[in-house]
Amino acid sequence: MNVLVTGGAGFIGRWVVKRLLDDGQAVWVLDDLSNGRKENLDEFVDHPNFREFIVGDIKNEKLLDELFEKNQFRICYHLGASINVQDSIDDPRTTFNNDTLGTFYVLEQCRKKLVKIVFMSTCMVYERSMAEQGITELHPTKPASPYAGAKIAAENMALSYYCAYGLPVTVVRPFNTYGPFQKTGGEGGVVAIFIRNQLKGDPLKIYGEGTQTRDLLYVEDCARFVVESGYSDQVNGEIVNAGLGRDISVNELADLISEGQVLIEHVPHIHPQSEIQKLLCNYQKAEKLLGWKPTVDLEEGIRRTREWIRTSHLM
Structure with missing residues (x-):
């Protein structure tokens, strides 16, 4: 077609x-x-x-x-x-x-x-x-x-x-x-941004309290x-x-990606009025x-995305 x-x-x-x-x-x-x-x-x-x-x-x-x-x-x-x-x-x-x-x-x-x-x-x-x-x-x-x-x-x-x-x-x-080819800077790519910062040794910065959840596909x-x-x-x-049918808080996501290797910081939210506190897909x-x-769970997706960012030299 x-x-x-x-x-x-x-x-x-x-x-x-x-x-x-x-x-x-x-x-x-x-x-x-x-x-x-x-x-x-x-x-x-x-x-x-x-x-x-x-x-x-x-x-x-x-x-x-x-x-x-x-x-x-x-x-x-x-x-x-x-x-x-x-x-x-x-x-x-x-x-x-x-x-x-x-x-x-x-x-x-x-x-x-x-x-x-x-x-x-x-x-x-x-x-x-x-x-x-x-x-x-x-x-x-x-x-x-x-x-x-x-x-x-x-x-x-x-x-x-x-x-x-x-x-x-x-x-x-x-x-x-999320996944390979997502931009590693700016809004909308929290997984890519966190992975890039972790690979560089930079802190992972979380908007607000980090209790908001996301369903990551x-x-x-x-x-x-x-x-x-x-x-x-x-x-x-x-x-x-x-x-994915599974949500994770941004705090938990940061812990998962940081692997205890970099600091996690909370910063003021840039648009709290437009935040959705819980996103879980049915x-x-x-x-x-x-x-x-x-078919790809969160841990495997993060592994694939990290490998792409590392090999693409986007750190």
């Missing part, structure tokens, strides 16, 4: 591209490189099914029109987005334009050409939950940041196209994803979930979670509809 991946030069996008190529699909990537990196795709440029990497903006309607007109895509995996919570608080306009308006432009092309779209959302849309069985797709949403608000708006637009036009649409909400499991959501009609019109719906479940 001809497949388009927006945001395909990003961390998760790169692994989605790899999975699609491994499955024998013909892949085009559109990315403006605001978050992604061209070198993430370097190993694929000579692959016979890697057709084209276009540096461009999802808000460029002319570019999108030409891409969709020329290539007869069957599936669009829409991962292109502004993803930083603090950036969305500082500059909500950019996040809204990229995540909501940009999604509308992609949806319009998919509608015109009847292309299935898998929309990448986030677990950050959920309201706080202390439920031990984990957060299901029926759990209330509560946008605690403009990033989460923009994603919910885009989700609703995507699902409206399923209802109004019969467009095959799937909304995926992966929980906190290894990136290859995440990519398999995203790709298979595109293949299956069972999840058309559905919102589907993916996670992925039963993905298991039921897609036959998907995670």
